Every structure is written in C-alpha cells, then in structure tokens.
Amino acid sequence: QVQLEQSGAEVRKPGASVKLSCTASGYTFSAYYIHWVRQAPGHGLEWMGIINPSRGDTYYTQKFQDRLTMTRDTSTSTVYMELSNLRSDDTAIFFCARATPVDAARLDSWGQGTLVTVSS
Amino acid sequence: QSVLTQPPSVSAAPLQTVTISCSGSGPKIADYSISWYQQIPGTAPKLLIYDNNKRPSGIPDRFSASKSGTSATLAITGLQTGDEADYYCGTWDISLRVGLFGGGTKVTVL
Numbered sequence: 001q002v003q004l005e006q007s008g009a010e011v012r013k014p015g016a017s018v019k020l021s022c023t024a025s026g027y028t029f030s031a032y033y034i035h036w037v038r039q040a041p042g043h044g045l046e047w048m049g050i051i052n053p054s055r056g057d058t059y060y061t062q063k064f065q066d067r068l069t070m071t072r073d074t075s076t077s078t079v080y081m082e083l084s085n086l087r088s089d090d091t092a093i094f095f096c097a098r099a100t101p102v103d104a105a106r107l108d109s110w111g112q113g114t115l116v117t118v119s120s
Numbered sequence: 121q122s123v124l125t126q127p128p129s130v131s132a133a134p135l136q137t138v139t140i141s142c143s144g145s146g147p148k149i150a151d152y153s154i155s156w157y158q159q160i161p162g163t164a165p166k167l168l169i170y171d172n173n174k175r176p177s178g179i180p181d182r183f184s185a186s187k188s189g190t191s192a193t194l195a196i197t198g199l200q201t202g203d204e205a206d207y208y209c210g211t212w213d214i215s216l217r218v219g220l221f222g223g224g225t226k227v228t229v230l
Contacts, residue, residue: 045165059218105170106153
C-alpha cells in the first residue's frame with residue numbers, strides 16, 4: 001500500500017537549520033509530486049512547496065523562498081525538506097503528501113508528520 | 121495572491137446535515153479544482169473530495185461537495201460523532217505553481 005514515512009521529531013535552536021525526510025513506498029516514486037505542508041500548534045494547514053521527484057524541479061511559496069530547499073534521492077525514494085534560519089514561530093508539525101501531476105491539488109496520501117520544535 | 125476563506129466553525133446535532141463553504145478570491149479560482157480534507161486532532165489530514173466533487177474509494181457518500189464559480193461547498197449528511205474534526209479546502213494555482221488551503225472549519229456534533 002502507498003506509504004509516506006517521515007523522519008522523527010527534531011529540536012533546534014533559533015538560527016539553526018533542520019532537514020526532514022519523507023520516504024515513499026508502495027508506488028512509483030517518480031510518478032507523483034511531493035508537497036510539504038506546515039501546521040503550527042493550534043493553527044491550520046500552510047502550504048510550503050512542491051517537488052517533482054522525476055526531474056527535481058521545485059516550487060516554493062514566497063514566504064519561504066529564501067529559507068527552504070527541497071531535494072530528492074531517487075535511489076531511496078526519499079524527499080528531503082530543509083528549512084534554515086529557524087525562528088520560534090517555525091515550531092510546527094511538517095507533513096509531506098503526494099499528488100498526481102494531473103491534479104496537483106489532490107493530496108491523496110500523507111505522511112504521519114514530523115514535529116519540529118524551535119527553542120532556545 | 122489568491123485566498124480561500126472558510127467559516128471557523130459549524131455545528132449540528134447527530135444525523136443532521138452541515139455544510140462548509142470555501143470562497144476563493146483571485147481571478148482564476150473559478151478555473152481550479154478544489155479538494156477537501158478531514159483532519160481529526162492529532163492525525164494527518166485525509167483526502168475526502170478531489171476535483172470539486174469526486175470521492176476517493178472508501179469515503180462514504182455522506183460526504184459530498186460542489187463548486188460554482190469561485191465558491192465550493194462540502195456537505196456532510198447523517199452527521200456522526202466520528203465526523204468531529206477540522207475540514208480544509210485546498211487548491212493548486214496552476215499559473216503561480218503554489219498550493220492554497222483555506223483556514224479550516226471545525227465541525228462540532230452537538
């Protein structure tokens with residue numbers, strides 16, 4: 001079955017970076033985009049960016065443009081999301097989710113989420 | 121940039137029907153497909169509706185949705201206590217290549 005397995009919780013100090021992983025299984029890795037979505041405590045879903053695992057091209061929301069990097073490793077079917085220059089308001093759960101290129105709004109399978117805590 | 125607006129909360133008694141609106145701003149929202157997600161607290165979101173009104177396999181037909189112009193609506197009929205969750209609409213802005221979510225609507229079963 002389709003599965004997106006995310007890496008474990010992280011704690012960072014302000015100004016540091018964090019790199020999260022999302023490993024896909026149960027489907028052809030290159031055939032689906034991967035989105036990253038953030039959810040701060042008590043808040044709604046916030047779209048961050050998307051990567052095409054086939055070609056590696058990425059699109060980020062303007063808010064994270066200068067701090068966000070998404071990459072992929074096709075040999076391990078893994079997508080990485082790195083957020084730099086962390087602030088306390090970056091404390092959130094980060095989800096990866098896949099979507100078909102035909103309908104990029106259709107996020108049909110989600111990872112379990114990774115909690116990132118930013119605290120001095 | 122486009123925005124999707126949802127009411128913060130809706131409520132109804134068991135077996136009743138609730139509707140959640142999702143209103144889009146921006147010139148091209150009318151051309152984009154809307155998805156709906158259910159998020160039970162402490163869990164990942166789950167796809168309920170895609171392409172405005174289609175249900176993935178396994179989603180009960182108590183969940184239905186429609187779209188007209190720049191507004192979309194999710195309806196939950198035969199409300200159950202297990203439907204208590206946050207519901208989000210979402211879309212993909214093809215021209216800007218960015219994703220959008222509404223602010224979310226909390227459904228409470230009275």
